[in-house]
Amino acid sequence: MDFFWLSVAGLATIAVLSFLYNDNPLYKVAEHFFVGIAAGYVVCAEFYNVFLPNLWNPLTSGTDYWLVIPLLLGLALFTRFSNNIGWISRWPMSVIIGTYAGLAVIGFASGDMVLQVQASLIPVFEPATVSKFSGDPSVMNFLDILKNPLFTLGLIAVLFYFFFSVEHKGGLKHIAVVGTTLLMIGFGAGYGYTVMTRIALLFDRFYFLFVEWLQVASA
Amino acid sequence: MLLKSLTLSVIVLLESIAVFGQTDTAIVVLGQGAAPTQVAVTDAPNDGGEALNVSWTPTSQVGFTILKYQLLAAESAAGPFQLMAEVDSKTSEARMSSGDGWKVEPDKPYFIKVVAVDSTTLAVPDSTNPDSVTVRFEKRLRLSESAVVGPTYPIASWFNWNRLNIFLMVMLFYVLVMVMVKRAKAGQVLWFRKIAGIDAIDEAIGRATELGKPVLYVPGTQNIENIQTIASIQLLTSVATKAATYDIPIIVPLNRAFMVTVAEEAVKQGFMNAGRPDAYVRDNIRYMSDEQFAFTSGVTGIMLREKTAAHFYLGAFFAESLILSEVGFTSGAIQIAGTANTHQLPFFVVACDYTLIGEEYFATSALVTRDVEMMGTLKATDYMKAFIIVCMLASMVLELFGVQFMRSWFQVI
Structure with a gap:
C-alpha cells in the first residue's frame, strides 16, 4: 500500500515536471487534480478548524450570543447569488476592509515604520571600528569604518528614489540613480540566494524519485 | 595507628564523595531562614492587565547560597499556588504574566509568594540498617517561602505610554494626510513626477488589444485585509475600465474565496465606468484554490490555454512570483508587476517588462485612479x-557628539 501511494506521488511529480517539455495532457491531469483536491481540502479545513470552533460551537453552546453578528455578516455574502439583493454583500466587505485597514495602521507603525527608522539612526562612525583601524590599518578595517556612512547615504538615496514630489533631473537625478543601483544590487543578491534554494528543492524531488520511490540510487 | 588513620581517611573520603556526588533530590525542606522579605506586588503598567510586577528583598541571613527564586501565584490566599516564573538568584524583581497552563487576567485577585531555593546538606539516619547509629549525608533543596501578599488586581491600561513615540508618529502622519487631502479637495493641484508604470499599463492593454487576446490580472495571493490587495483592487477597476473600453476580456484568477466578491465588484465597476456593463463576464472572475501552488498551477494553465497577451501581477506575492512571471515570460505576454514584498521583487524585475517597486506600486494606484484621498495620502x-x-541626518550629527536622544526616542518597547 505504501508503494502504491509512493507511486502516485512519483507519477504526479513526473506529470508536473513534464511541463518542462510542453503543456501536455499529463500536466493538465496533474494540474486539475491539484487544484480540485486543494479546493476541496480547504473547504473541509475551514469548516472544521474555523467555522465550527470559532462560530458554531460557541453560538450553539449559548455562551457568545454576540457571534450572531459575524454569522449574519457571513450569510450576507451569499446574497451575491441574487441580482435583486446582491448589494447587501457590500456591507460585510466594507466591515472587513475597514476593520483590517484600521488594524494594519498600528501594526505597520510599530512593526515597520518606527522600528525601521530606529534601526537606521546610527552614528557616522562606530568608535570601535575607528580604534580597530588605528591599531591595524588594513583595507578591510578601513572599509569597516565606511560601513555606517555608506549605509546612511545609500538609504537616503533609495528613499529619494521613492520621493514622488520632486522631478529626478539635474543633480537630483544622480541621487536617484544611486538609489536604483543599490536596489538592483540588493535584488541581484536576493535572486541568486533564492535560485540556490530552489535548486535544493529540485534535488529534494530527485531524491524522492530515484532513492525513495524507484530505489535506483542510494543516499 | 597508621592503619586506623588510613581507615578513617578512606571513610572521610567516601563520605565526601557521597555528599558532593549526589544530585539535588526532589525532597524539599521547608524553612524560613532564607525567605525573601518586603515582597511587593503591583500591577504592571502599560499593558492589557496581563501581568504583575513582583519585587522582594533577599534575606540578610548569612550562610545561605540562594540558587534561584520561584514566583508562585494563586487566586485565593489558601491556594493552591502555581509556579509562575523562576528567576536567578541575583534578581530581586520580576514580571509575572503566565504560568503552567494558566495566565494572569485583568480584574482577577492574585495572591503571590516568593520562594528562595537554596541547597543544604543534611545528616539523616541510615535507614538501610535500623540497628545502626550511623548517619548518611544528603544534599537537598531547601525552599524558604515569603509571606503571602495580596490580593492584587491586574488592571488593563487605556494607554501604553511606552509607545507614545508610535502614537506621535501616527498622529503626525494623520495630520499630514488630512491637510493634503483637504488641499486636494479644495482644488489645489498636487504635483507628482511621472511614473513610467502608468504608461506601461496602457501599453500592455494596447498590446492585448492588437492581438485580440485577454488580459490576465492577478491581485496577489493575500486576502482583502492586506493593504497591497486593497491597492490592487483600486488598480483593477482602472485596468478593467481600459480593457472594457477596448473590448478586451479581463480574467482575474483568485486564491481567496472572499476576494471573488470584491473582485467582481471592482471589475463590474470598471466596465460600468467604460459604459460597457453588458460586456462584463462574471465567469472571468475565477476562484482557483486557497492552496498557494495549486493556485499557481491553475494560473499558469490559464496563461497557456487562453493565450493571455498582457499579464498584471499587482499585489502581495510570495514564492509563486517566480513561477508566474517565468511561465508568463515564456508565453510571450507583456508583463507588468508591482508588489511591496521586497523578497519577490527580484523575480519580477528579471522576468517582467515593467516592475513597480515597493511604494511605486501604491503611487501608481493613486495616480491611475486620480482619487483625491489617495493623492493626498x-x-x-x-x-x-x-x-x-x-x-x-540629525541623528548622525548628534551621535558624533555622543547624544543618542533620537535613537532612544524611536525605540519600540
Whole structure:
C-alpha cells in the first residue's frame, strides 16, 4: 500500500515536471487534480478548524450570543447569488476592509515604520571600528569604518528614489540613480540566494524519485 | 595507628564523595531562614492587565547560597499556588504574566509568594540498617517561602505610554494626510513626477488589444485585509475600465474565496465606468484554490490555454512570483508587476517588462485612479519620508557628539 501511494506521488511529480517539455495532457491531469483536491481540502479545513470552533460551537453552546453578528455578516455574502439583493454583500466587505485597514495602521507603525527608522539612526562612525583601524590599518578595517556612512547615504538615496514630489533631473537625478543601483544590487543578491534554494528543492524531488520511490540510487 | 588513620581517611573520603556526588533530590525542606522579605506586588503598567510586577528583598541571613527564586501565584490566599516564573538568584524583581497552563487576567485577585531555593546538606539516619547509629549525608533543596501578599488586581491600561513615540508618529502622519487631502479637495493641484508604470499599463492593454487576446490580472495571493490587495483592487477597476473600453476580456484568477466578491465588484465597476456593463463576464472572475501552488498551477494553465497577451501581477506575492512571471515570460505576454514584498521583487524585475517597486506600486494606484484621498495620502507619505531623512541626518550629527536622544526616542518597547 505504501508503494502504491509512493507511486502516485512519483507519477504526479513526473506529470508536473513534464511541463518542462510542453503543456501536455499529463500536466493538465496533474494540474486539475491539484487544484480540485486543494479546493476541496480547504473547504473541509475551514469548516472544521474555523467555522465550527470559532462560530458554531460557541453560538450553539449559548455562551457568545454576540457571534450572531459575524454569522449574519457571513450569510450576507451569499446574497451575491441574487441580482435583486446582491448589494447587501457590500456591507460585510466594507466591515472587513475597514476593520483590517484600521488594524494594519498600528501594526505597520510599530512593526515597520518606527522600528525601521530606529534601526537606521546610527552614528557616522562606530568608535570601535575607528580604534580597530588605528591599531591595524588594513583595507578591510578601513572599509569597516565606511560601513555606517555608506549605509546612511545609500538609504537616503533609495528613499529619494521613492520621493514622488520632486522631478529626478539635474543633480537630483544622480541621487536617484544611486538609489536604483543599490536596489538592483540588493535584488541581484536576493535572486541568486533564492535560485540556490530552489535548486535544493529540485534535488529534494530527485531524491524522492530515484532513492525513495524507484530505489535506483542510494543516499 | 597508621592503619586506623588510613581507615578513617578512606571513610572521610567516601563520605565526601557521597555528599558532593549526589544530585539535588526532589525532597524539599521547608524553612524560613532564607525567605525573601518586603515582597511587593503591583500591577504592571502599560499593558492589557496581563501581568504583575513582583519585587522582594533577599534575606540578610548569612550562610545561605540562594540558587534561584520561584514566583508562585494563586487566586485565593489558601491556594493552591502555581509556579509562575523562576528567576536567578541575583534578581530581586520580576514580571509575572503566565504560568503552567494558566495566565494572569485583568480584574482577577492574585495572591503571590516568593520562594528562595537554596541547597543544604543534611545528616539523616541510615535507614538501610535500623540497628545502626550511623548517619548518611544528603544534599537537598531547601525552599524558604515569603509571606503571602495580596490580593492584587491586574488592571488593563487605556494607554501604553511606552509607545507614545508610535502614537506621535501616527498622529503626525494623520495630520499630514488630512491637510493634503483637504488641499486636494479644495482644488489645489498636487504635483507628482511621472511614473513610467502608468504608461506601461496602457501599453500592455494596447498590446492585448492588437492581438485580440485577454488580459490576465492577478491581485496577489493575500486576502482583502492586506493593504497591497486593497491597492490592487483600486488598480483593477482602472485596468478593467481600459480593457472594457477596448473590448478586451479581463480574467482575474483568485486564491481567496472572499476576494471573488470584491473582485467582481471592482471589475463590474470598471466596465460600468467604460459604459460597457453588458460586456462584463462574471465567469472571468475565477476562484482557483486557497492552496498557494495549486493556485499557481491553475494560473499558469490559464496563461497557456487562453493565450493571455498582457499579464498584471499587482499585489502581495510570495514564492509563486517566480513561477508566474517565468511561465508568463515564456508565453510571450507583456508583463507588468508591482508588489511591496521586497523578497519577490527580484523575480519580477528579471522576468517582467515593467516592475513597480515597493511604494511605486501604491503611487501608481493613486495616480491611475486620480482619487483625491489617495493623492493626498501619497503627498503626505512624501513629507513623511522627508521628515525621516531629516531625522537620520540629525541623528548622525548628534551621535558624533555622543547624544543618542533620537535613537532612544524611536525605540519600540
